[in-house]
Ligand SMILES: Nc1ncnc2c1ncn2[C@@H]1O[C@H](COP(=O)(O)OP(=O)(O)OP(=O)(O)O)[C@@H](O)[C@H]1O
């Protein structure tokens with residue numbers, strides 16, 4: 090039997106502590122009854138969660154982030170799924186280049202993307218608009234959807250589609266009745282992952298928002314760079330809980346280990 | 356005194372009993388095969404001996420030493436894994452030398468022994484290759500060389516040939532025999548291939564659902580199966596259920612479907628029994644010599660032999676005939692069958708469960 | 709005709725919308741940014757129409773920028789080294805766990821990947837501050853008298869970046885571990901190797917491709933990270949991305965900011981290509 094020794098267990102314990110410590114302190118601090126950061130909190134108070142309600146800025150920013158996430162993830166899915174079908178099965182000249190292009194937002198430094206979008210959008214005078222945000226986010230999150238859908242397409246038995254065609258199904262019917270249901274877990278998983286990515290995006294967004302379209306991460310960021318008070322901790326706690334909720338949804342829909350580890354997860 | 360002594364070895368995974376009360380003695384230099392259908396506990400047994408699975412109970416003695424008290428890395432057994440488990444980042448020579456390195460064998464001697472081992476497995480020309488640049492058969496040889504170079508007291512092979520194609524498998528079978536003869540190492544082979552087990556081993560140990568059913572030389576096990584399961588597992592067989600009527604000094608008689616047949620000397624209590632008859636022991640004869648006649652329902656040509664299914668009053672019988680290049684009976688034809696009473700094997704009725 | 713028959717135009721039709729989006733909103737802006745970096749800027753006249761190398765000359769002639777680039781890459785290097793040292797053993801230990809523990813640990817290790825970097829960095833700010841949790845704890849245990857300075861230091865940034873980046877390293881190493889034949893560890897053990905030898909001689913060498921690709925990801929993401937150095941480094945410990953941010957949104961010298969960003973892009977790309985070449989030459993033939 091393979092078993093980890095004492096060293097491994099200790100190492101693992103410290104490592105787990107390292108991973109959860111920053112999250113635990115954020116959540117802990119959020120419950121302080123005091124007006125400053127303290128950990129562990131001297132009491133259990135919801136004061137700072139109530140304070141969120143008195144800050145319409147943050148609430149509005151949260152709504153913008155939600156809308157932005159939903160719209161851009163949906164738009165990116167609509168673009169990425171056909172592209173993934175093309176890349177996943179075609180053998181055509183330019184296929185590799187196309188895939189590299191669609192995945193490039195992952196490798197280009199995000200500040201570079203941020204200033205590039207800023208420059209472009211301000212030339213057309215749409216910097217800071219919701220439409221501009223949606224388009225830029227759609228580009229940043231496309232690679233995440235593309236990768237998951239590509240994995241699903243690769244695992245697809247093409248003879249199923251051929252069988253449908255031989256039975257007289259039209260292109261669209263084949264897609265709707267055979268292909269889409271089979272790649273659906275990848276599509277939905279990709280959508281949720283894209284939503285989370287958009288919802289959390291800071292580095293690009295910080296360049297292309299204006300005061301009326303400020304997203305939650307940007308508002309949180311500018312608040313933290315000026316002062317860290319228990320308010321940001323309580324907002325962050327809500328963000329953590331929201332993300333965990335989405336993780337549970339993702340786990341149900343697609344399998345968290347499969348999403349994070351790829352198909353080989355045991 | 357046996358060399359390897361397994362006593363009442365048992366392994367349970369929760370409720371699943373993978374190996375149950377397994378006892379086997381192996382003599383020094385002997386080649387024994389563990390044979391059985393998939394999931395019967397062969398790998399589990401081997402892994403217990405190797406030290407990768409702790410037995411639930413039972414004892415394992417190798418050359419007077421209690422194996423259970425020794426960790427896997429100190430048991431000094433040679434193991435060939437089903438997937439070969441060659442180290443992909445090491446050359447053939449480094450793979451084979453690894454065990455010697457662990458034993459801190461001086462470099463010069465290590466080199467000499469690696470060369471010897473590679474010689475034994477006929478791989479001297481591929482010393483510096485990496486495993487992924489080799490064929491299945493070659494990898495197999497590296498794995499064998501790596502296991503043998505440490506001069507193990509016991510060699511454990513887990514389905515070493517199952518990843519090879521049919522032709523290579525036959526070739527490696529002969530190689531394994533030669534290597535075993537030359538190295539003289541006590542060997543335990545796990546396989547679900549009866550031909551492989553019979554071709555290679557001094558004795559076969561047939562397992563079924565975690566239990567050892569029979570240990571015998573291949574010939575004895577084939578000729579004298581102790582159960583219909585073994586009879587069916589080692590080669591093809593016709594199994595007929597009937598009633599044993601009487602046993603005498605010179606033979607026995609039993610009844611099936613209203614027909615009375617002579618059987619061999621038996622010591623069973625009269626009553627329901629199962630009778631096994633090998634397809635190759637049934638002769639085609641003239642009508643007046645026949646014990647039973649029937650109509651050929653199916654005929655299959657296998658190259659060196661023909662296989663017939665014949666509908667008889669006894670039930671469907673399978674018949675095997677060597678291909679002599681002559682015309683053989685076709686489906687629909689009536690054939691007449693006969694066999695010697697001593698070729699019947701009377702066995703107790705299997706209790707299902 | 710079907711969507712999947714081999715009409716030559718089909719893939720281009722399918723990916724047309726995405727291509728249009730990427731061409732107009734990704735390729736064009738990046739090209740424009742590169743062009744912007746060659747324009748001149750004055751506080752009175754704004755951005756000029758003439759092209760020139762003045763921004764690059766300014767950056768390359770100023771020790772201040774050298775310092776920032778050096779700091780950025782040292783932070784990225786430190787983060788990569790820490791990720792290797794911590795992530796590789798951790799991935800191996802998780803790999804060896806039973807299924808239940810394994811999925812729990814994977815959640816603990818990889819879950820943070822999905823949680824906002826701003827939130828995670830806030831956690832580190834609370835931990836590392838002069839009156840933060842760590843200093844508080846150490847003072848109360850009477851191990852230190854004056855608080856350790858961890859906020860606004862490169863060390864603090866490296867620590868927090870390691871937390872942010874280590875899931876990528878673990879994922880890459882995990883992929884290598886999954887490809888390994890589990891019997892190869894048993895084989896080494898049966899030949900007499902102890903646990904440390906098995907790890908160093910059998911497991912680690914087979915993980916090298918994963919470690920190398922993980923290092924590349926961690927290094928390039930760390931070199932361009934923004935939120936963590938911005939929050940933990942502030943104005944005092946500036947890195948390339950925070951400098952670009954300041955040039956664009958505070959100084960408003962866009963051409964200079966663009967030139968810095970282009971230099972970052974080029975240096976990261978160069979490092980990536982060189983690294984990939986090196987890896988392919990070294991391990992191309994030995995490991996698939
Ligand atoms: N780790 C385990 N946990 C639970 N059950 C197990 C475990 N390992 C093996 N088993 C069960 O024990 C039984 C014997 O397994 P084993 O691998 O020994 O079979 P085998 O004879 O080697 O089969 P095969 O020919 O397919 O390799 C099987 O029913 C298997 O499902």
Ligand SMILES: [Mg+2]
Nearest residue numbers: 397398399513
């Ligand atoms: Mg097995």
